[in-house]
Amino acid sequence: MRFIKTMLAATMLCTLGAGLTAKAEPYDDGVNQRSYTAMKDKKVAFVPLSMGFDLTQGWAAAMQLQADAMGYELIIRDPNWSTDAGAQQITQLISQKPDIIVVHNPDRNAYARLLTRVQQQGIKVLQVNLKSEATTEAFVGVDWYRIGEHQAKSVVEACKGKSGKVAIMQGRITDPANFITVQAVKDVFAEHPEIQVVSDQSSEWDATKAQGIAATALKQHPDICGIVGLWDNMDVGTAAAVREAGLTGKVFLSSSGGGRKEADCDMVESGAFDEVVIYDVTRQGRDLNAAIAFLLQQDGEAKLNPFALITPLRVVTKENLDERSCWKMEEIQSFLQ
Amino acid sequence: MRDAVIRGAVSRWMGHATQEMIVLAIAVVLFVLFAATLPRFAALDNLLALVRNVSILGMLSAGMALTVIGRGIDLSLVAIMATSVAWMLLMLASGTPPHVAVAVALAFAMLIGAVNGVLIAYVEIPAVFTTLAMGGLVYGLGRFALISVDIVNLPPGQDWLRTFGAGSTLGIPTPVIIFALVCILAGLFLRYVKAGRFIYAAGDNPAAARITGVPLRPLIVLQYVLSALICFVAGLVMAANVDSMNTRIVNSTLVYDVILVVVLGGIGLGGGKGGIRNVVVGTLLIGILLNGMTIMNVPFLMQNIIKGVILLAAIVADTLLNPRDEQTSQQGDI
Numbered sequence: 029m030r031f032i033k034t035m036l037a038a039t040m041l042c043t044l045g046a047g048l049t050a051k052a053e054p055y056d057d058g059v060n061q062r063s064y065t066a067m068k069d070k071k072v073a074f075v076p077l078s079m080g081f082d083l084t085q086g087w088a089a090a091m092q093l094q095a096d097a098m099g100y101e102l103i104i105r106d107p108n109w110s111t112d113a114g115a116q117q118i119t120q121l122i123s124q125k126p127d128i129i130v131v132h133n134p135d136r137n138a139y140a141r142l143l144t145r146v147q148q149q150g151i152k153v154l155q156v157n158l159k160s161e162a163t164t165e166a167f168v169g170v171d172w173y174r175i176g177e178h179q180a181k182s183v184v185e186a187c188k189g190k191s192g193k194v195a196i197m198q199g200r201i202t203d204p205a206n207f208i209t210v211q212a213v214k215d216v217f218a219e220h221p222e223i224q225v226v227s228d229q230s231s232e233w234d235a236t237k238a239q240g241i242a243a244t245a246l247k248q249h250p251d252i253c254g255i256v257g258l259w260d261n262m263d264v265g266t267a268a269a270v271r272e273a274g275l276t277g278k279v280f281l282s283s284s285g286g287g288r289k290e291a292d293c294d295m296v297e298s299g300a301f302d303e304v305v306i307y308d309v310t311r312q313g314r315d316l317n318a319a320i321a322f323l324l325q326q327d328g329e330a331k332l333n334p335f336a337l338i339t340p341l342r343v344v345t346k347e348n349l350d351e352r353s354c355w356k357m358e359e360i361q362s363f364l365q
Numbered sequence: 366m367r368d369a370v371i372r373g374a375v376s377r378w379m380g381h382a383t384q385e386m387i388v389l390a391i392a393v394v395l396f397v398l399f400a401a402t403l404p405r406f407a408a409l410d411n412l413l414a415l416v417r418n419v420s421i422l423g424m425l426s427a428g429m430a431l432t433v434i435g436r437g438i439d440l441s442l443v444a445i446m447a448t449s450v451a452w453m454l455l456m457l458a459s460g461t462p463p464h465v466a467v468a469v470a471l472a473f474a475m476l477i478g479a480v481n482g483v484l485i486a487y488v489e490i491p492a493v494f495t496t497l498a499m500g501g502l503v504y505g506l507g508r509f510a511l512i513s514v515d516i517v518n519l520p521p522g523q524d525w526l527r528t529f530g531a532g533s534t535l536g537i538p539t540p541v542i543i544f545a546l547v548c549i550l551a552g553l554f555l556r557y558v559k560a561g562r563f564i565y566a567a568g569d570n571p572a573a574a575r576i577t578g579v580p581l582r583p584l585i586v587l588q589y590v591l592s593a594l595i596c597f598v599a600g601l602v603m604a605a606n607v608d609s610m611n612t613r614i615v616n617s618t619l620v621y622d623v624i625l626v627v628v629l630g631g632i633g634l635g636g637g638k639g640g641i642r643n644v645v646v647g648t649l650l651i652g653i654l655l656n657g658m659t660i661m662n663v664p665f666l667m668q669n670i671i672k673g674v675i676l677l678a679a680i681v682a683d684t685l686l687n688p689r690d691e692q693t694s695q696q697g698d699i
Contacts, residue, residue, distance in 0.1 A: 078515070078613075080508060081516060081613075082516075109616050201666075227659070229659060229665065230665040234617065235607040235609060236603055236611075236614075239418075240418035240655070243417070244411070244415075244659040244660060245660075247408070247410055247411045261516045261609070264607050264608050264609045265606075265607040268531065268608055290518040291516070
């Protein structure tokens with residue numbers, strides 16, 4: 029017993045001693061100091077589609093958190109939904125020489141050449157959620173094909189023994205997210221001859237247009253059994269049309285989104301959405317930070333294989349809905365911790 | 366007035382084929398065509414849905430018509446609508462009593478309208494520039510100071526708001542009723558209220574109207590305040606319709622669609638011509654087109670082509686039947 033006590037005391041003394049020396053000279057475990065210096069005073073730029081909506085606000089909040097902790101600068105350039113303005117801002121950023129540019133692409137082609145040019149200047153490019161045709165150092169985001177696959181399968185399942193008539197509510201047809209998801213949805217439906225797509229329209233991501241289109245489609249085919257909607261904020265309109273037609277619960281509505289409470293969980297709770305496929309923005313924020321930390325710690329010259337951090341999907345229905353299913357914009361900081 | 370007389374004479378010559386009638390004719394032809402070929406197109410509930418889908422567009426067009434008839438234009442319509450109503454939803458979400466939130470948001474919208482009017486009437490900045498700049502200012506300021514996310518959802522427990530956009534009375538959807546009310550009130554105002562008659566006079570010839578004793582400047586302010594008021598009502602319907610207000614709509618082509626409806630219906634941008642009837646005709650044509658193409662499940666790009674061709678056809682027909690000359694065109698016409 030006494031032996032153990034002595035040993036314990038000795039260990040404590042040693043630890044204390046180590047602690048004391050650590051104060052004089054920062055403790056170096058071989059990689060921590062290296063990583064601090066690699067990130068200190070660096071510049072990371074973020075060019076979203078636009079600031080001010082749930083996805084980009086969430087990512088920016090997450091990236092700011094790590095930037096403050098690690099002492100690098102986060103520059104945000106907001107093109108406010110304009111592809112031209114975005115291209116201009118990326119071009120301007122080249123002369124500012126940030127270490128990384130985080131790009132949220134408006135479509136598959138718009139920035140493709142520009143991103144290659146950015147890379148030639150030795151600036152690393154991290155793409156988020158929407159991937160351009162150009163493959164760059166890193167991608168953080170969703171596998172849209174999987175989302176579409178899942179949504180289509182749910183609708184097929186819900187339509188078993190019913191009319192088999194379904195609708196697809198598209199956003200903007202040139203968006204990569206839209207393009208890939210719809211591809212997946214159609215691939216799944218093609219395997220099921222009983223499924224008949226009676227309405228396949230684009231609402232330009234606008235809830236009011238979605239409402240109009242869905243209302244017309246439901247009037248024409250009141251026996252529609254399922255709708256695949258491509259975005260929560262647009263599908264509030266789709267859901268309103270279903271409710272207005274008195275078909276809530278009869279038409280299976282599947283949507284997808286970033287997990288903001290008002291846009292997703294509240295909609296599932298009220299029965300407006302039968303399911304929502306969530307790509308958690310707070311999780312994506314942490315993944316972005318991991319990718320940024322990784323990229324900043326690479327030497328410029330070393331050859332880097334392109335890598336992706338694919339966001340895991342979470343399917344929320346009335347059955348599994350709970351407090352942790354979604355996040356709130358006002359409390360984003362605490363959700364990120 | 367003089368213009369109306371000339372136009373009347375021209376119409377008699379050309380067999381009364383005004384642009385309004387051409388557009389109405391195209392609308393009727395399309396209607397008959399769709400009714401004959403598309404199952405359930407002519408069903409009453411589909412027709413109500415048809416009008417419902419364009420009711421917001423129609424309301425905004427009525428607001429636009431008030432300013433265009435008075436030889437102005439209001440490009441800040443969509444920004445006023447989105448910003449005031451989104452702010453109202455946020456006030457409701459933070460616990461402001463409904464009547465206070467509505468009153469504050471309405472006052473905000475009308476204040477912006479009044480500032481528009483004062484800048485145009487008293488500072489004498491052309492309406493195009495004033496309202497274009499005001500649209501950007503209102504949206505920017507709103508997003509910067511009042512609204513943190515661009516899509517504001519209807520807060521839970523505020524279901525009363527839905528009465529403006531959801532549900533129906535005697536089978537008629539509420540947005541259609543509100544659209545009809547806005548049209549009737551605006552139509553009566555233009556036809557029977559002194560200020561409404563003066564708007565035609567001011568639009569036809571502002572200098573002459575002023576010499577005759579029309580209080581031109583206050584009248585211009587009134588136009589923009591009324592237009593902002595209509596925007597707010599349209600915004601309420603939009604928010605109630607889809608349980609949210611998407612402020613991003615400011616960046617959409619909605620304001621051009623509104624101008625299209627007004628011009629297509631036959632209200633010349635030169636002012637002094639047309640009325641609410643033209644707005645209804647223009648709105649219905651767009652409504653029939655959209656509804657028919659949605660039922661036929663026409664792909665998006667094809668829809669744009671068809672829409673463009675029909676609109677061009679309407680304008681070409683008007684130019685052929687009512688050729689412009691020195692007498693029928695006037696300064697400011699585009």
